[in-house]
Amino acid sequence: MTDNHTTLPDVDDPHARQLLVLPDRDAADDVAEELGATQPDLGELEIVRDALAGEDDAEDAQWLVVIDAPDTGWTPALLHALDTLAADHEGWREEA
Numbered sequence: 001m002t003d004n005h006t007t008l009p010d011v012d013d014p015h016a017r018q019l020l021v022l023p024d025r026d027a028a029d030d031v032a033e034e035l036g037a038t039q040p041d042l043g044e045l046e047i048v049r050d051a052l053a054g055e056d057d058a059e060d061a062q063w064l065v066v067i068d069a070p071d072t073g074w075t076p077a078l079l080h081a082l083d084t085l086a087a088d089h090e091g092w093r094e095e096a
Contacts, residue, residue, distance in 0.1 A: 014073035
């Protein structure tokens, strides 16, 4: 018997938003474009600027691609694809 509620090692909640943290706007745009083309089931992606706490300099900002979970939740393969894509653009993934 298969348990459909298996806990994923990479997320606490399989339906939580994921954030791809990237070093600049160009990287965020590239990642969002690639995800839109390869994973259209993720829906509309949001790109936001995240200034580091206490920093006023625009160069000290990170850019986030905010991704809502698919209706079926995150799979290990999809999370791995997000991790790889973020790393390819000098970034990483975090659970929101």
